[in-house]
Amino acid sequence: MNGTEIDVSIDEKLQQYFAGRVVRKDLTKMMKVGYNVPVYVLEYLLGSNCATEDEDLIEAGVEKVKNILSRNYVRPDEAEKIKSRIRESGYYTIIDKITVKLNERRDVYEAVFSNLGIAKVEVESDYVMRYDKLLGGGIWCIVKMEYEPEQMGSPFIISDLKPIQLPNININEILENRNFFTKEEWMDILLRSVGMEPSNLEERTKWHLIERLVPLVENNYNMCELGPRSTGKSHVYKEISPNTVLISGGQTTVANLFYNMSTRQVGLVGMWDVVAFDEVAGINFKDKDGIQILKDYMASGSFARGKEQINANASIAFVGNINQSVSSLLKTHHLFAPFPEAMNNDSAFFDRIHYYLPGWEVPKFRPEHFTDKHGFIVDYIAEFFREMRKYSYADSLFKYFKMGSNLNQRDVIAVKKTYSGLVKLIYPNGKITQEEAEEVLKYSLEGRRRVKEQLKKIGGMEFFDVNFSYLDNETMEEKFVNVPESGGNKIIPPGLGKPGEAFAVAPNENGKIGVYKIELQIATGNGKYEATGLSSNSSAKESVKTAINYFKANAKSISQSISTKESDYFLNFQDMYGIGLANGLALSTFISLCSGALDKPLHEQTAIIGDMTIGGSINAVDNLADLLQVCLDAGAKKVLIPSASTARLGSVPPEVLSKFQLSFYDDPIDAAQKSLFFM
Template sequence: MTDLDAKIKDIFPEESMHKTPDRYSFFSGVNVPSFIKDWLIKKFSNDDEIDTEGLYDFIKKHIPTKDSNIRSKLLNGDVIQILARIIFESDIKSGEYRFQIPDIGIKSGEGKVSPYLARQEGLLKEGENWGVVTMQYVEPDGKEKGYAEMVKFKPFRPYKPDFEYYCQAREQFTLEEWVDFLICCMEYNPNSVSFESLDQKLLFLTRLLVFVEPNLNMIELAPKGTGKSYIFNNLSKYGWQISGGKITRAKLFYDMSKNTPGIIPSYEFVSLDEVKTISFDNPEEIQGALKNYMEQGSFTVGKSKLTSLAGLILLGNIDLDAYKRPLNNHYFEELPEAFQDHALIDRFHGFIEGWYLPRISEDLKLNGYSLNVEYFSEILSYTRTQSFYSAIVKELLDIPKNADTRDTNAVIKMCSGYLKLLYPHVRSAADISPQEFKMVCFDPAFEKRKIIRQQLAAIDREFTDRMPDIKVRGLE
């Protein structure tokens, strides 16, 4: 056990767990994300010993697979209770709540929520949810077809994190220890030989900015095998990943034909993975909608204006030369044509140069202590609601009056994200040294926005590569 392992276990005795590269071998054939797996392992563990019989029994009884025959069991009159991914939809015309469970074949229109359950305020949330659902089959009465009725639902929220305790815990770590701690929480080994410097580790942590900062929009291009898909698909139930395929405005924002919100208003962040393979049925319409949303955090549906705090991150592969540098110096040419609109690109706050990140190797897999993924994701989600970090950033920065607003907003938002991740315990500008703030918050944020501006200047004469002369106060 390393010194960091001992510290994590001592400071977070209930929230931490020991993780090994093969810890998920119990879940062979079971399609659930890391936050579910961690919760189950913790539930059936005692002093790091796993009750394998109890774990396997729970999985068999409550986590369905393709071979579970849930539909047949419902038709046979069984009352089914499972832990699953459920999508709730409200039907304005009928006044009913409907649900679907895609992983077991219960489609839209085949599931209804009981009227009693639907009336319980705050229980059901539009869109995707994880939870324990109890349902039964309702026989057709001649007027309508049979359907699965949900009679009980318990949302999967096993932790209500004590944010203040988390912040106080930060004070017991050095900056370097805390950076390593966060990498552990991402399920990677901070002591891997693949990590060459603190700057590289900070670049790795940059992927978490969209988890903690609302309405933050990023682009990451990286070679294959650097783990970007895993992070955005497994660390939080509050994010949604789109992997290739066709995207419509209705799917992203709001489906007026079904009166249901799309992906963006339903989640905290949306990652567009394998972005080269994504297409749009109406590119100009998507461009216009994204420009408005990314600028204002709102979108129009009919005569109504709706808002969302979800950020976007584009994830794509990029080809490198023998020196591990991009073959094409115009990075945005790697994006789909719909995302090559210059005004749209300008609305992205920062660019992550993923070719500086290590490829995932066996040595990079965590074998030590970290926070339970579900607990960590709840902490990250809660941090999004804390707006005082942005106020601290503004107090720490000296911004010229003629500074470009988009550049300024981008730097402030990314600085705020870094501050939330690295210094969650600060409550005023006096709580952090200007030197440290500049090194691990301001400089990385400034550089990532600068890449956006440099790339725009290279392809459009309307833009220059000059960034505002923003300074950190208290430094000469």
């Protein structure tokens, strides 16, 4: 079948198996421009009045919906006018969001009208029994109102009430009818239901857009998506479901998010299915313990306030922008860098994130990315998402596969949650083959590994076990899962560098390990030495001065051809991670000077560990395992290590050691000779 035939088939099958539950999404786009009502209200009305392929009937249905909204929708700024109209005419029909509570003292149900701004309006129990969502956060309704000033309580009376959101959902309808669609068809239906056109999207992009929906179907799921602007990162949490809340700007309080001690009310995590933070760079709690409470909640789904331990099911989503290319960000920082400093200083916070969605792989949306085809009414699919939170499909994973040894318990939980969420979305009836389960598992492992890779950059050897894999239960074949961005972004590139170019791996004055690139230019002169890129770091300047003095005194021991008085040497230093210059750059600077003076490059992808004194003494390094891990991340294949540090090799995991050719040196001249490439 060609693409057109597939599209027609999907639309026809939706009409056949989900009559009254689908709507043409181009009608939603058209109506949304003129009427500022929630998408789920618009689509319910369109689905009720335009469920046909007859263009004349669709046009008539659209006009009917326009008339309903024009006459009956209550705008908050016109509330007093509408109340007056009800009073003067004695009756009027309105569209508003109605929330009902039981007044125990009077033993009656009372309604609050969101836009009309009235409360304590009595509601017959029959309505509450039929539409129980009135009690669970409220629903949008068409209400016939009457006015009787003489009666007790509110003078406003509900004479008829009809929901224009789905008052309930039969989940079995979806579970059974899913059998009539292929995996590809069902994924396309999900994407069209949230407004996207899958025929204009790559396969991998489709998976990313469906992953955005996992927090809506999985309880206590923590997801992060950072990427360029205009990729629709916050759209799902803003428009698609009435059960999510988006915190714009990231400003909030513990009372608002978790628990208000004075009113004794649970905050947003107890009221919504998903709490999403927009623009992660601006996340800020007015309470100093806010991030710690959020971290604890993300780990356990509970939090303590006062004497109470409170449980909640809300998932947490973080979305934000990356303002530079991913390759440059990975070279200089890590993929969590856009988060605020308070979070960046706590690697355990990021360890709570179950999935890192690579937002840079989602295209900037253009008109052709939005669908004009049929999809589920947003309110219908939102209720489907909410119902699926009651299920767990992680068991089918272990029916076919085991996790590799590099996954700890937190990693396994993260992968299980992602896997379960994706199966709920794509295979809601739980019918999934081993091949299909493997596809979901690989995608789930990738997102958690992306988290772990960044934790390794932040926390060092504590998170070295990132080599994620899974095993087939029958064959016990082990397969490994990588992240695409791990290749092609190494700081120490393949191939021979220029003479005088050297890479040092060393800790700065705060103990953070950095990668430092040294470049050298030599010109005919009279023995002048200059160094740039050291800023105001006096310790680094002293270290470079030590190297220059040692080079002047010992150059002839390297080669009689080196002239220290007839050439000028211009050194430049780059802090590749942007963490501040290290103090111990004397040895690497000396090797750079030797390389440039001899016009010989260093061996391919060489990193230099260790430092020297003015007298040429070499000291052992303490944190060899962490230093080698950074060398590996930076792309090194050969590493120079002080001979005095051989005793510490036992602290390095074999998985890391096996990645390098190690070269041990006893003094600076020995280090220079072993590092240079002589053809």
